[in-house]
Amino acid sequence: MTDAPPPADGASTEAPSAGRAQSRRSPRDVNEHGERRVSSGFGRYLLKHAGGAAVSLLLVLFSSFFIFRLIAGDPIDQLTKERPVSPEQRAAMRAELGLDQPLWQQFWDYIAGTLTMDLGESFQYRRPIFDLIVERLPATLLLSGTGMVLAVVLGFWIGTRSGWKQGSRFDRGHVATGLVLYSAPTFWLGMIVILVFARYLGLFPVNGMRSPSTPPDFWSQAVDIGYHLVLPVLTYTAVVYAGYLMIMRSSILDEIGSDYLTTARAKGLRDDEVRQKHAVPNALLPTVTLVFLALGSVVNGSIVTETVFSWPGLGTLFVNSIFYPDRPVLQALFVLFSSSTILAVLCAEILYWFIDPRIRRS
Amino acid sequence: MLLEFKDLRVTYRGSRGRLPAVRGVDLAVDAGETLGIAGESGCGKSTLAMAVLRLLPKSAEVSGEILLDGEDLLQMGWGRLRAVRWTGASIVFQGAMHSLNAVQRIGRQIAEPILVHEAKTTPAAAARRAEALLERVGLPASRARSYPHELSGGQRQRVMIAMALACDPDLVIADEATTALDVMVQAQVLQLIAELVTERGVGLMMISHDLSVLSAVCDRAAVMYAGRIVEQGPAGEVFANARHPYSAALSAAFPVIGDPAARMSPGGLAGDPPDPVRLPEGCSFRPRCAVAVERCGAESPELLAVPVRGSAGVADAARVSACFVAQEGMPVVL
Numbered sequence: 001m002t003d004a005p006p007p008a009d010g011a012s013t014e015a016p017s018a019g020r021a022q023s024r025r026s027p028r029d030v031n032e033h034g035e036r037r038v039s040s041g042f043g044r045y046l047l048k049h050a051g052g053a054a055v056s057l058l059l060v061l062f063s064s065f066f067i068f069r070l071i072a073g074d075p076i077d078q079l080t081k082e083r084p085v086s087p088e089q090r091a092a093m094r095a096e097l098g099l100d101q102p103l104w105q106q107f108w109d110y111i112a113g114t115l116t117m118d119l120g121e122s123f124q125y126r127r128p129i130f131d132l133i134v135e136r137l138p139a140t141l142l143l144s145g146t147g148m149v150l151a152v153v154l155g156f157w158i159g160t161r162s163g164w165k166q167g168s169r170f171d172r173g174h175v176a177t178g179l180v181l182y183s184a185p186t187f188w189l190g191m192i193v194i195l196v197f198a199r200y201l202g203l204f205p206v207n208g209m210r211s212p213s214t215p216p217d218f219w220s221q222a223v224d225i226g227y228h229l230v231l232p233v234l235t236y237t238a239v240v241y242a243g244y245l246m247i248m249r250s251s252i253l254d255e256i257g258s259d260y261l262t263t264a265r266a267k268g269l270r271d272d273e274v275r276q277k278h279a280v281p282n283a284l285l286p287t288v289t290l291v292f293l294a295l296g297s298v299v300n301g302s303i304v305t306e307t308v309f310s311w312p313g314l315g316t317l318f319v320n321s322i323f324y325p326d327r328p329v330l331q332a333l334f335v336l337f338s339s340s341t342i343l344a345v346l347c348a349e350i351l352y353w354f355i356d357p358r359i360r361r362s
Numbered sequence: 363m364l365l366e367f368k369d370l371r372v373t374y375r376g377s378r379g380r381l382p383a384v385r386g387v388d389l390a391v392d393a394g395e396t397l398g399i400a401g402e403s404g405c406g407k408s409t410l411a412m413a414v415l416r417l418l419p420k421s422a423e424v425s426g427e428i429l430l431d432g433e434d435l436l437q438m439g440w441g442r443l444r445a446v447r448w449t450g451a452s453i454v455f456q457g458a459m460h461s462l463n464a465v466q467r468i469g470r471q472i473a474e475p476i477l478v479h480e481a482k483t484t485p486a487a488a489a490r491r492a493e494a495l496l497e498r499v500g501l502p503a504s505r506a507r508s509y510p511h512e513l514s515g516g517q518r519q520r521v522m523i524a525m526a527l528a529c530d531p532d533l534v535i536a537d538e539a540t541t542a543l544d545v546m547v548q549a550q551v552l553q554l555i556a557e558l559v560t561e562r563g564v565g566l567m568m569i570s571h572d573l574s575v576l577s578a579v580c581d582r583a584a585v586m587y588a589g590r591i592v593e594q595g596p597a598g599e600v601f602a603n604a605r606h607p608y609s610a611a612l613s614a615a616f617p618v619i620g621d622p623a624a625r626m627s628p629g630g631l632a633g634d635p636p637d638p639v640r641l642p643e644g645c646s647f648r649p650r651c652a653v654a655v656e657r658c659g660a661e662s663p664e665l666l667a668v669p670v671r672g673s674a675g676v677a678d679a680a681r682v683s684a685c686f687v688a689q690e691g692m693p694v695v696l
Contacts, residue, residue, distance in 0.1 A: 259460040266415050267475040268447035281465050357509040358464065
């Protein structure tokens with residue numbers, strides 16, 4: 001906090017930016033509801049939610065620019081650290097990084113750049129951020145995608161049976177286990193997993209995504225990556241599955257006294273048929289948003305797990321960039337993480353239209 | 363006898379202790395006969411309906427016998443019970459909105475019991491039968507593709523009736539089947555039920571608090587109070603010429619249309635039904651009864667044949683009443 005001007009600058013420019021976002025939002029809404037009359041119900045529904053998502057995306061775009069200017073001081077100080085640098089060198093670095101431009105110019109470059117997928121250059125790697133993200137995205141998607149699917153399936157499966165037989169030993173046992181794992185810090189659980197499965201049992205590699213000695217052909221590589229994937233996925237799933245368990249369990253509990261289940265029983269269905277054919281489809285409805293939120297956080301959901309296992313994904317990149325601090329990278333990742341969640345929620349809302357017949361009426 | 367209750371008792375275990383909902387009911391429905399059961403909320407009539415297919419919650423203790431075609435439902439194993447559900451007896455539930463699955467199409471819900479009980483029927487054949495049933499209850503076959511929320515209350519109740527008939531049961535139980543409907547729709551649905559009962563020769567056990575509904579459809583009527591049958595007899599007579607002060611009060615609570623005197627002084631009944639946990643000594647209706655005598659506070663009256671007005675004090679076997687006053691041939695209304 002040696003430099004007073006940047007935070008002050010940032011603070012003074014934030015207020016008008018929020019104002020602009022506001023003024024931008026209202027004509028949009030008027031457009032959607034007033035002028036543009038869409039005949040089909042779905043069109044209007046889609047437009048309404050897509051409009052909301054667009055507003056959120058813009059707010060993310062604006063705030064990302066200012067937040068990281070507020071919290072990370074002067075980048076030149078950080079880049080040069082304790083080395084003695086002459087004022088001329090500092091000025092040259094500023095010019096090179098585009099920091100000599102006025103703030104509105106930087107802001108404009110940032111907005112235009114982000115919208116055209118030109119995310120700028122990383123301070124620490126001196127490479128286009130877009131390339132950095134593209135390189136690391138597959139590793140992240142593989143780890144948290146696998147973990148997320150496992151967690152959702154496992155959580156829903158156990159949650160359904162837990163809620164259906166509330167208070168049974170199955171229920172109490174699984175809720176207790178799930179909550180203990182849920183409340184365990186990821187890094188701690190990760191280290192325990194490493195200790196047990198890698199150190200003592202020697203079953204799996206400790207870190208990284210592949211061994212350098214593996215032959216380059218596809219199958220050897222795939223097997224090697226799968227082998228490296230086991231422990232991070234295990235850690236990740238163990239921490240998050242209880243969330244899905246509890247949601248599905250309470251969703252089933254909401255349905256359990258319902259009259260339509262009595263109807264199904266009266267018809268002569270077996271208990272498991274009543275559960276699977278009637279209770280589960282109704283109980284799944286309120287969890288759709290949750291699943292899509294989960295899909296949205298596949299991009300950023302495994303930051304700690306990736307760090308513990310040195311997994312070469314976006315999470316590791318994010319943590320490294322915080323320590324550096326690499327402001328353009330943080331800025332870009334913040335936008336990426338947020339927009340993936342916003343888009344996932346939008347997808348959930350679109351899907352609701354098709355799976356919940358009651359929405360179409362309203 | 364198609365359906366017979368023998369000393370049926372249902373007690374709920376709850377936080378307030380044991381709560382007797384049905385306290386020794388003997389009742390029978392013949393094949394093709396329609397029996398109405400009347401009573402206030404909480405008198406145990408819905409518990410009676412749910413007990414038939416053993417749909418009561420786990421907290422309910424059931425004793426006695428429920429014979430369906432001579433077979434005791436309470437002693438059946440789960441497999442046999444599931445086979446009897448919907449084929450031996452089916453239920454038209456109250457509040458059809460919640461009794462239908464909101465996310466399943468109507469046709470599939472009607473066809474479901476057919477597929478469950480008839481292993482040989484293909485899904486396509488079951489769907490065709492569901493459409494035929496919909497047409498029988500006065501809905502277009504295309505409605506099979508609708509969801510419950512797309513139908514009106516009356517249409518949903520028709521769907522429930524179609525569903526109840528899907529497996530050609532011998533007995534249909536209608537639990538407040540028309541209660542949530544407005545009067546016009548209610549009349550149509552009652553008409554439909556009456557038609558189907560004659561057409562298919564099913565036994566019907568109809569439960570309602572609305573006496574006009576029961577007298578329109580039923581041959582016989584039983585009046586329940588605090589978990590017991592207090593009067594039973596031919597439906598029209600029970601309501602026109604009650605032989606129990608409670609049924610008399612129940613009939614009087616519905617004003618006669620077109621009678622200004624009845625509109626000005628609807629004959630309601632003061633007080634509430636007794637708390638099942640603390641039932642009064644003797645006759646449970648005594649605290650609300652206008653004609654109670656000394657004996658009513660000491661003994662609980664049995665259900666016995668009673669003399670009817672104009673029969674010169676001779677008891678009519680078709681009319682039974684659990685009232686000391688009526689059993690002595692005295693009037694039950696002041």
